[in-house]
Amino acid sequence: MVDIRDFFGNSSGKGAKKKTLVAPVAKSLEKKVTSKLDSINKRAIAEVISLSDEDDEDFTNLTKKPKVETTSTSLSETEPKSEPRAVERNKRGDKSEFFGNSKTNKRKNKQVVVDVDDEDGDFSPENSDGDDDFNDDQFIGDDDDYADFKGEEKFGGRKRLRSARSPQLNDRNANKGFVSKELEKLPKSRTSTLEDGASVGKQPSRKKVAKSSIKSEAVASSIPDYKSSGISATDILAKIPDADLPEDIPTDQGFNFRDFKARQSTLPTGSNDIKIPEGAPNCLTGLTMVFTGVLPNISRDDSENLAKRYGAKVTKSISSKTSVVVLGEEAGPSKVRKIKQFKLKAIDEAGFLQLIQGMPEEGGDGDAAERARSKRLEEEQQALREAEKLQEEADIEAKKREEAIKRLQKNGKSAMPSNLKLDSEKLWTVRYAPTSLEQICGNKSSVTKLKDWLEQWPRKFGNRKPEKGETEMRAVLIHGPPGIGKTTAAHLIAKSLGYDILEKNASDVRSKSLLHENIGNVLNNTSVVGFFNNASQNSNKFCIIMDEVDGMSGGDRGGVGELASFARKTQAPLILICNDKSSPKMRPFDRCTLEIPFRRPSAREMKSRLMTIALREGVKLDPNTIDQLVAATSNDIRQIINLISTVSMTQKTIDSSNSKSIAQDWQKNIALKPFDIIPRLLSGQNYLENSSLPLYKKMELYFDDHAFVPPMLQENYLNTRPNRGNHLKQVAQAADSISLGDLVDAKIHSSDQQWSLMPLHAIMSTVRPGSLVAGSVSGRINFAGWFGQNSKTGKYYRLLTELQYRSRLRTSTNAIEFRLEYLPILVKRMLITLLSQGADAIPTIIDILDHYYLNKSDFDYLMEFPIGVDNTAPALKKIPTKVKSALTRKYNAGSHPISVYKPGTSTGVSSKSKEPKPDFDEVVEDDEPEDEVDE
């Protein structure tokens, strides 16, 4: 990436180029700046002035502010002189720091844009135009917001400002020389494209970069300085993106993502000594922030959490609604492009911190903040309303319950049926289980789909058997992660449509025969209960819910196959529910069920429900922490309810102070799948110092699935760009390590059974090669090919043994010899004759086969063995189908000699057992369901 440092260093040399810097800006600037200036709060100026007492120069600068345009114009017209520019610069800097910067920003942007035009031929004028436009828009919006809060800030933060200011000012003075240069630099940095923020931001960042010695001081002092202006932070950001942009823009098409990724992961980590400032509560309210790139000091997660904690809305992708983009180094090019497209404000890490520190409580007076606040208020009220509703319902329930108990007591029964239990005795998850469809969080479309399906069921399939070629699905398969309401939705919908429910779940034995007995016989029944209950409506419908279908295991032999066959012919709606649709167990359902995926509801969808519950239970739940809880539980609302219920026993408030530790404690700890493990092991970031995945955790990854992880790693270790060292060498070392790992594995799994070597195997086969080649993973993670190849080997070996058995009377070799000596010739002989003579060769082929006591299927097997540079398959294709079928026909017509050997079953199977009664269960399990359909 182009570094600011670079241009800083070059600035002196390139100064000459900058002439044009300010010139074209003048007019447009005049307009804009003046208008902006107007917007400046008079009081603010006054204050600034008072502040600047300490520094005369500053003061003058400030006072001159309105004149800036003229100065710049003159500058532009004449040869730019460093002196005036410096002044201007100072002014600008001061202003920006003190106020919203917006004006300065605008001005600067203009300049930048101009520069770009003049300087860089490759920048198209449209480009700059576009920039102009967006600057305007952007600024207007921003100005309003920011000016407001600036005003506030000033009063509150003045003291701080003042004290912090003096070093800054000095610094600035010292840097005056730099400033002028900097101005010159401005054009170079194509930040221009990156809207307004750029110009103002430059100053601080320049300082940082240019004088590393000053840097820390400057940053530290600048933070309070900027406090008043959220925008200034934004501006700072812009600088870094500038650096990026020049590179990205020209390489738009040829951008090498791999290179980019590789660089991204090699970025140095920050010094870690940055202190995260304490902001006012909810100070980022109303801002929609996007984080992109690698922030030098704060990890992405931390920074996002930080923003969320202060009430910002953090999204992943940039849209026109985004208010601020926090850009790290090596931000994605598409994001940068989008920033430009939407004319967004971008800031860097330091700017972000300043923003936090600078923003007033509750996000200031800005429109957006206002809106966000009112929205939150609304949410809370909504929660309140819902809580009231719940309360009412609960009251009604309680009354009913009392009556019921009284009735029971009258009848002389003292026992309390469980359905009359007090709410307080129930789990929260039960107490607050949705009682109507509207209460299900998220998945609205899936729920509707399911409802429609069930509604139309009787009309479509009622009381009739499936016809041939029917494509409508009689069964539905709901799948999705746990805790998101699949079962609840199915039950609620069925109930709401007046169905009687027959549920079977993993706690029931569901083997083929039992299913056949229990379910199979009722498939075409109607509900008696329903008939009697609701005779008027004749709602004798019932449906079957099979929960946890993927939980069919061990004892449920053949259950899946049987279920799949039910799914085709059922005369009652059949709802299947599972977690993992992709598991091989679920394959039989692929073509006979309508799939309805349920997704994890988003934090937003759960918010009001959770707030309601918290309110009802008297727990103070800070809405901003919900996101954290959601992330920790991977969007599992049931878990969150459990969490709140448990935590609330000791703590009645959940807010930003304790939400982190809670979230950490409740982090779901699930064994990862190999496909998730490998990226972790291969990602360079996890091998940096202080990574979130220390060595022992990497070893734990191995133990998550120690049979699959090593082969998977071996499959994928070549697909990375190592962060360090020579690629080839790293790979060589990794390969070495993997092979050593195999030696260890041999010790573990051989007769030695040295299980104590498992940790060593983890190191050698997984962690060490991972650490050697770790970098950016390119392409997707592949499944370990070894497994496929291994089973192929097994298959061919089996075939070979079989062939050798049969031909044993004619050959006198072992299997290997047979493969090496006989097989190639045999195949060639038959293939060539068949190819050259066509159908005429059939008798010869049959002769050959007979000679070796092989049969027709052996012929096919023979052809499967790849030989040499494999041209068997293409050659086979050349043989016309006619010839092939003629061969089969002819072969079947005659009788053929068979050697006595019966491979596999050579232990003397008597002829009696030739037709053993097939094990019914087995058969069904292996049966592909589609076979059944075909008949």
Place this chain on the structure above:
Amino acid sequence: MSNYSLKLELPWVEKYRPQVLKDIVGNQETIERLKLIAENGNMPHLIISGLPGIGKTTSIHCLAHELLGKHYNDATLELNASDDRGIDIVRNKIKQFAQKKVQLPQGRHKIIILDEADSMTPGAQQALRRTMEIYSNSTRFAFACNQSNKIIEPLQSRCAILRYGKLQDEEVLKRLLEILKLEDVKFSNDGLEALIFTAEGDMRQAINNLQSTNSGFGFVNGENVFKIVDSPHPLIIKRILLNCINQNFDDSLQLLNELWTKGYSAIDIASTSFKVVKNMNEITESKRLEIMKEIGITHMRVLEGVGSYLQLNGMLARISEIK
């Protein structure tokens, strides 16, 4: 003397196993929560996870006792890894128990304790899912496990997860002192230190070691404890390795020689070294990996039968060569 042997009839771990929640040491916040549950009833489904010997099973038992009191025998079903907990048991025994009716005071539920739940097969765990939900009005589950990631996600989602941390040294010390006093054992301070050090936050191990040291030597001091515990002291191993890494090869050989002459076996030294290096955060990770590779290979050779002093020297020499 006969009196003495009588006292030994019960292992101290059992003898001094806490009977009520308030006696449980460590993890205060969590225990606090359990106490509240015990008071108020309505126990949620629980997963308690943590290292061995920190009181998971004990706290569940205490909780169940305090919740159920005299109904304990009727209203709890405890299954641990020694019981068959295959899918059939889950579908029959557990489900039947969940359906069973027991007269309990308000806010109390039957409790099914599944100890060492991480050793249950995923199939059996699957079978628990709906049972936990359907009978939640009358039955609550408590799982204890070492690794919560061996519990399938759907179950975790239904439970309150309580994680027990390692016990603090002071907490172990406090309990040990109580026992020492009650048992009237003679001890020296370094003996206690050694006990705590070797236990690494595992109370059960600390008490067991205490009892063995006491019955073996009658006096608890550092030397005796290490004789009982019998594994090379990790600190010494760490010193050996650090010397090696810092190129003080002679020093490290000398330390190794001391260990060797005390009679520690090559396997113990190698495997302890491996564990020590794994957690030596002062060395960069890539270097640690190289060192672990050397140690591991040595370990392998020792397992192959060549557990000689020379072998270990070779290991150290190779480690000191790693850059």
